[in-house]
Amino acid sequence: MKSKGQSLLEVYDLKTYFFTRKGIVKAVDGVTFTVHEHETVGLVGESGSGKSVTAFSIMRLIDPPGRIVGGKIYFKGEELLSKPLKEMTKIRGRYISMVMQDPMTALNPVYTVGEQMVEVLTRHLRMRKSEAKRRAIEMLELVKIPSPETRFHEYPHQLSGGMRQRVVIAIALSCNPSLLIADEPTTNLDVTTQAEILNLLKELQEKIGMSTLFITHNFGVIAQLCERVIVMYAGEALEQADTVELLRNPLHPYTKALMECIPRRESRGKRLGSIPGMPPNPVNPPTGCKFHPRCPYAIKGLCDRRKPKLVEVRSGHFVACHLHEVT
Amino acid sequence: MKTLPSPRLRVIKETAHEVFRNTNAVIGLIILGLIIVTAIFADQIAPYDPIVSYPEEALQPPSFSHLMGTDDLGRDIFSRVIHGTRVSLYVAFTSTVLAICIGAPLGMLGGYFGGVIDIIISRITDMLFAIPDVLLALTVIAILGAGINQLAFALAVAYTPIFMRLTRGVALKSRELPYVEAARAIGEREHDIILNYILPNCIPPLIVQATLTFAYAVLAEAAFSFLALGVKPPTPSWGRMLSDARVFMVTAPWSAFFPGIAIFITSMAFNLIGDGLRDAFDVRLRT
Amino acid sequence: MLKHIIKTILTGFLNLFLISILVFSIIHLLPGDPITIMFGMWEQNPEQIEFLRHKYGFDLPIHIQYFRWLMNLLQGNIGESIRYHEPAFKLILERMPATLWLVFGSMIISLSLSIPIGVITASKPHSKRDHLGMIFALIGISTPGFWLGLMLILVFSLYLKLLPSYGFVDPLQNPIEGIRRLLLPSLTLGVILAGTVTRTARSSMLEVLRLDYIKFARLKGMPERVVLFKHALRNALIPIITIAGIQTGYLLGGSVIIEQIFGWPGMGRLILQATYTRDYFLLQGSILVYAALFFVVNLIVDLIYVLVDPRIRYER
Numbered sequence: 001m002k003s004k005g006q007s008l009l010e011v012y013d014l015k016t017y018f019f020t021r022k023g024i025v026k027a028v029d030g031v032t033f034t035v036h037e038h039e040t041v042g043l044v045g046e047s048g049s050g051k052s053v054t055a056f057s058i059m060r061l062i063d064p065p066g067r068i069v070g071g072k073i074y075f076k077g078e079e080l081l082s083k084p085l086k087e088m089t090k091i092r093g094r095y096i097s098m099v100m101q102d103p104m105t106a107l108n109p110v111y112t113v114g115e116q117m118v119e120v121l122t123r124h125l126r127m128r129k130s131e132a133k134r135r136a137i138e139m140l141e142l143v144k145i146p147s148p149e150t151r152f153h154e155y156p157h158q159l160s161g162g163m164r165q166r167v168v169i170a171i172a173l174s175c176n177p178s179l180l181i182a183d184e185p186t187t188n189l190d191v192t193t194q195a196e197i198l199n200l201l202k203e204l205q206e207k208i209g210m211s212t213l214f215i216t217h218n219f220g221v222i223a224q225l226c227e228r229v230i231v232m233y234a235g236e237a238l239e240q241a242d243t244v245e246l247l248r249n250p251l252h253p254y255t256k257a258l259m260e261c262i263p264r265r266e267s268r269g270k271r272l273g274s275i276p277g278m279p280p281n282p283v284n285p286p287t288g289c290k291f292h293p294r295c296p297y298a299i300k301g302l303c304d305r306r307k308p309k310l311v312e313v314r315s316g317h318f319v320a321c322h323l324h325e326v327t
Numbered sequence: 328m329k330t331l332p333s334p335r336l337r338v339i340k341e342t343a344h345e346v347f348r349n350t351n352a353v354i355g356l357i358i359l360g361l362i363i364v365t366a367i368f369a370d371q372i373a374p375y376d377p378i379v380s381y382p383e384e385a386l387q388p389p390s391f392s393h394l395m396g397t398d399d400l401g402r403d404i405f406s407r408v409i410h411g412t413r414v415s416l417y418v419a420f421t422s423t424v425l426a427i428c429i430g431a432p433l434g435m436l437g438g439y440f441g442g443v444i445d446i447i448i449s450r451i452t453d454m455l456f457a458i459p460d461v462l463l464a465l466t467v468i469a470i471l472g473a474g475i476n477q478l479a480f481a482l483a484v485a486y487t488p489i490f491m492r493l494t495r496g497v498a499l500k501s502r503e504l505p506y507v508e509a510a511r512a513i514g515e516r517e518h519d520i521i522l523n524y525i526l527p528n529c530i531p532p533l534i535v536q537a538t539l540t541f542a543y544a545v546l547a548e549a550a551f552s553f554l555a556l557g558v559k560p561p562t563p564s565w566g567r568m569l570s571d572a573r574v575f576m577v578t579a580p581w582s583a584f585f586p587g588i589a590i591f592i593t594s595m596a597f598n599l600i601g602d603g604l605r606d607a608f609d610v611r612l613r614t
Numbered sequence: 615m616l617k618h619i620i621k622t623i624l625t626g627f628l629n630l631f632l633i634s635i636l637v638f639s640i641i642h643l644l645p646g647d648p649i650t651i652m653f654g655m656w657e658q659n660p661e662q663i664e665f666l667r668h669k670y671g672f673d674l675p676i677h678i679q680y681f682r683w684l685m686n687l688l689q690g691n692i693g694e695s696i697r698y699h700e701p702a703f704k705l706i707l708e709r710m711p712a713t714l715w716l717v718f719g720s721m722i723i724s725l726s727l728s729i730p731i732g733v734i735t736a737s738k739p740h741s742k743r744d745h746l747g748m749i750f751a752l753i754g755i756s757t758p759g760f761w762l763g764l765m766l767i768l769v770f771s772l773y774l775k776l777l778p779s780y781g782f783v784d785p786l787q788n789p790i791e792g793i794r795r796l797l798l799p800s801l802t803l804g805v806i807l808a809g810t811v812t813r814t815a816r817s818s819m820l821e822v823l824r825l826d827y828i829k830f831a832r833l834k835g836m837p838e839r840v841v842l843f844k845h846a847l848r849n850a851l852i853p854i855i856t857i858a859g860i861q862t863g864y865l866l867g868g869s870v871i872i873e874q875i876f877g878w879p880g881m882g883r884l885i886l887q888a889t890y891t892r893d894y895f896l897l898q899g900s901i902l903v904y905a906a907l908f909f910v911v912n913l914i915v916d917l918i919y920v921l922v923d924p925r926i927r928y929e930r
Contacts, residue, residue: 061832086837093835100833105826109925110848120834155924171834453625454632458905461867462885469889469897470643546758550871553760554886569761573875576764577772587761595756602752 005037008211009058009096009179014071016050016057023283027053027066029235032310035179040205040212042226042243044219044258048279050235051215052101055181058213059098060088076178094124097172098181102188103165107156113140114152117171124175139170143200162193166200173204181213186221198224219258223247228316231255234280234290237310241317251319253295289322297323335527342531345607352603358596366412373406378561386579396581398571404582407563408589414564415593418475418557419544422482423537429483430490431533437491438498439525445495452491460485464547468556478557482547486540493536497529531608538601542594549590565590618926622916626909633905637898638683644894648672652696652894692902693895697887702899706881710903712782713880716803716872717865719796723804724811725858731808732815732854733842736823747812754809759868763802763875770798780877799876803868807861814857818850825849851922859915863908 012032018025028050035041043051057068060080073080075096080088092098100106108116114136121132133152140148143166156164165185172180182201186194202225205212214226222229222243229246231239231254239252250256257275277294280286286293292303302322310320346352365372375393381401389396395404437448455463467481501507507524551557552566560567565586572582641648649667670693671679686692692702735747771779778795785792822828823846831845832838870882877883881900888896920926 059833061829089835089837091835092833098833100826100830102826106830108827108831108845108849110923111845119836119840124835157925168830450628450632454629454636456863457626457629457633457908458901459863459867459908461864461870462901462904465870465885465889466637466640466897466901469892469894470640471645542756546756549758550760554871554874556889566758569764573764576768580768583761583764583768587758587765590758590761591753591756594758595752598752598756 005039007034008037008039008076009035009213010072010074011054011058012072012074014054014057014073015069016053016062016066017069018066020065020283025282026235026285027282028057029285030071031232031235031237033230033237033240035211035213037178037211038209039228040214040226042222042229043213043215043232044217044222044229045232046217046279048234048282049232051217051232052183053235054232055098055183055213055215058181059092059096060085061092090124093120093172093177094175095177096179096181097175097177098183099165099168099172099185101184103161103168103185104188106168107164109156112153112155113159113167117152117167117174120171120174135174136170139174140167142173142204143167143170145170161189162196165189165193165197169197169200169204173208173210176208177210179211179213181215183215184217187216201225231258234282234285236290236320238291238321239317239319240310241314245314245317249314249317251313251317251324252291252321253297253323254291289320299323342607346603349603349606351599352607355596355599355601355603358592359600362412362593362596363416365409366416369410369413373403373409375403375406377402377407377410377563386575386582388579389581395585396579398568398582399575399579404568404585407568408565408585410563411565411568411586411589412593414475414552414558414562415545415548415590418479418482418548419541419597421476421479422486422544422547423540425479425483426486426540427490427533427537430487431494431529434491434494434496435498435521435525435529438495439502439521448491448495452488452495455484455488456492461547461550464551465556468551473556473559475558475562478548478551481551482544485547486544489536489540490533493532494529497532498525501525501528531604535601535605535608538597538604542597542601545590545594545597619913619916622913626913630902630905630909634684634687634902635680637901638680640898640901641894642676648894651892687902692899695888695896696893697891697896698893702896703903705884705896706899706903709879709881709884711784712878713866713869713873713882714907715782715785715792715796716799716869716878716880717862719800720803720807720865720869721858721862723800724807724861727805727808728811728815729847729854731812732850733819733847735812736816736819737838737842739820744816747816751809751812751816754806754812756809757806759802759806760871760875762806763799763872766798766802767875782879799872799878803865803872806868807865810861810864811854811857815850815854818853819846822846822850848922852919855915855918855922859912862911866904866908 011034014028014031015026016028018027031050031054033041043054045051053062053066056062058073058075058080060068062068068081071081075091080091107113114133117136117139118129118132121127121135122129125132127135137148137152140151145151145163145166151159151163151167156167159167169185185201186197189197198221201212201214204210205225212225214221216222226243229241229243230237231246231252233254239246239250239255241249246255247259250259254275275294280290280293286304288302288304288306289295289298289308292298295303298304299322306322308320308322308325310318311325312318313324379402381397384393384397384401385399387393387397387401393403393405395408398404398407433448434452437445458466464478464481464485467484468477471477471480501524504524507520510520510524548557548564549566549569552564553570555567555570558564558567568586569583572579572586576583641652644651649663649670649672653663653666667673671682674682690703694700695702695705698705731747731750735744738744767779770777777798779798781795783792783795785796819842823842828841828846831841836845869878869880870886872878873880873882874886881903885897885900885904887893888900
């Protein structure tokens with residue numbers, strides 16, 4: 001793994017709310033973290049914790065009734081949320097790329113693989129068609145797709161799920177982005193293919209050196225791929241640390257509980273092990289610390305009243321918990 | 328002892344709620360209501376007799392005594408437009424209801440039972456669809472001759488395949504549903520299953536389609552009457568009025584304008600209601 | 615895919631066959647004596663009537679009549695127009711180009727309006743432009759076509775004297791005059807048709823815009839214009855084409871009235887004349903030709919599907 005560079009992406013107090021008929025869903029409610037150059041950061045949490053919404057907020061692709069209501073996002077020094085929306089099309093796919101969860105539906109069925117790859121290159125890098133074709137085939141080789149020249153002319157429905165995900169990754173990396181966001185890229189694949197794709201991502205990250213924000217609900221993947229981890233719960237980032245440090249020394253009660261019931265790679269959205277209680281109601285979350293109703297260490301009068309701030313307890317290890325505030 | 332409210336009643340109430348929240352539907356219902364009232368009380372509302380002609384007053388522009396002017400025979404256009412609501416509504420309702428009565432059961436039976444019955448019914452449906460509906464109706468009129476009832480029947484023939492296909496589709500989907508299979512497993516009689524499970528599923532789309540068909544029928548009646556293949560004079564029909572007005576269009580454009588507006592408003596009212604119903608049923612399905 | 619096309623063709627022929635039975639029975643469903651009804655206007659002599667009855671085989675048993683009729687039909691002979699004294703098919707085929715031009719022109723106007731409006735309204739649902747678009751569609755489907763035609767004639771021909779209101783000129787031979795005459799009737803049918811197609815375009819686009827590959831296209835940094843017109847539209851076209859195909863039936867039917875209003879010498883006017891004068895041979899021929907045209911249109915629609923959606927090409 002390449003050594004950490006300067007900070008690439010800085011997210012400060014990001015808030016993204018969805019204004020529905022049934023109430024305001026605070027999907028992301030004050031999230032702060034940093035991703036450095038050449039770094040692989042994991043974003044882990046249950047379904048509904050706000051991981052994907054965070055990713056799409058960075059890309060500024062939140063559809064109504066959702067809206068980014070607060071916070072700042074700095075990418076290479078530029079503040080993304082104050083840019084005119086049209087400027088974002090120059091950043092997406094070029095400097096920041098994203099890979100989505102379901103490879104079966106990520107590609108447009110009426111255009112060939114090649115057409116969908118070339119359009120990115122001609123638009124962002126202003127390549128000529130022949131150049132773009134060459135580069136696209138290079139990328140297909142990079143993601144280890146056999147017979148790339150043939151695949152180039154094929155349609156998505158002629159490819160398997162694993163291959164489609166490789167194509168998606170190839171497209172995402174074709175303009176050499178500084179940051180790759182991967183939103184549960186292997187959840188929808190079978191176990192063997194999952195392992196292949198994860199290995200591929202690891203290799204690519206070593207080869208190319210882009211930063212990766214890896215979103216998952218699976219600690220096993222985090223342990224395998226990520227140098228740093230951010231734990232999310234109910235739209236908030238509760239704990240952040242280097243992976244090794246977090247696994248050895250989980251500080252937040254939620255993180256500790258997660259460790260105790262490391263989930264196996266089964267169905268999505270399955271409630272994690274034996275954390276008592278219910279996931280919080282997104283429209284009417286608990287007061288104070290959102291985890292307090294399920295926390296075995298909750299302090300009455302404190303944890304249910306005041307929201308804990310994110311503080312650096314050890315070097316590089318941040319927690320938002322009243323138990324660790326006084327150090 | 329108070330009995331529990333029937334779940335079906337609750338569903339109807341909820342749907343009605345959804346419908347009334349939809350502004351388009353409400354507007355449509357209000358307009359339709361006005362039209363129906365006009366049709367029923369036409370004699371009282373219309374200031375003049377629609378049939379008697381006053382040649383001295385021919386082709387007068389709109390004025391206080393004649394709100395929409397007069398036609399070439401001196402008849403008050405406003406009164407004729409009011410009476411025209413009767414013809415429009417009659418043909419629209421009759422043709423659609425007839426089409427439903429014939430088409431819906433056939434489609435339902437074909438879809439539910441499958442097999443030979445379905446093949447026959449599907450063939451007939453396809454055959455009817457293969458001829459554009461105007462021409463189908465034209466053919467029937469060519470056989471039966473012109474007239475308001477002949478027109479209603481001709482349109483019914485043209486609209487029957489729509490309902491056949493609609494209920495067939497619903498029946499096909501319904502018979503695969505778990506609760507229908509369960510009913511069959513328990514041993515419920517076929518006709519009970521059809522009445523209690525298949526039929527209720529057909530009703531929402533039927534109502535929506537019926538409303539939209541009303542809209543078409545209003546336009547169709549006008550068109551056929553325009554071609555002198557519909558309502559026979561001197562009964563006022565908007566389409567007929569337009570054909571009479573055509574010759575005098577340049578000098579008396581109002582005689583061609585107002586009947587057309589009447590057709591437009593009536594058809595639009597049905598369309599608004601149909602849209603609102605469709606949205607209301609849709610919302611219920613999704614939540 | 616080839617299987618699918620063959621199946622469509624065979625089904626179409628089956629339908630045409632069934633329709634032929636229907637069409638054949640028109641004459642025999644008439645209340646009263648067919649010969650008298652048809653020829654009564656021109657011929658009152660009872661001997662002549664008997665002669666005609668025998669000439670046209672009305673004295674034969676019905677299944678033999680049908681067989682004879684079908685044989686004649688397959689040879690391209692459906693009888694002579696009673697009024698014009700010419701073979702019915704000849705008359706119909708002479709008038710067909712005019713009707714085809716009208717249908718074609720209307721479809722072009724309709725699609726040129728409804729696809730852009732559908733895309734634009736779908737891109738911002740519940741916005742002002744969406745409401746405007748939907749109002750346009752509502753007006754389109756609620757307006758009586760023939761009245762719109764009359765109003766257009768009133769404004770553009772009679773008051774403004776810009777466009778002719780009568781007659782047909784073959785655009786292939788005289789493009790400018792031809793299109794001038796085609797404009798108003800096509801506009802009439804086209805605007806009305808656009809009402810329905812716009813709604814379909816809009817709902818189809820809305821469905822497509824929800825899908826993952828659209829999200830991914832945006833994630834790739836494609837500008838919204840490209841996302842809408844390249845990625846979304848092509849996928850949304852299938853329902854639009856389906857509706858356009860079905861609505862061609864409406865165009866064929868509606869052209870009957872519009873031809874009457876604009877003095878357009880097409881099949882529509884011919885079939886109306888046939889109805890008025892009880893010229894049943896001509897009527898039968900017309901219905902068959904209309905049905906055949908509709909069948910061809912549906913076939914073309916199927917072929918267009920193949921062009922638009924590669925999945926169909928490889929699947930069926």
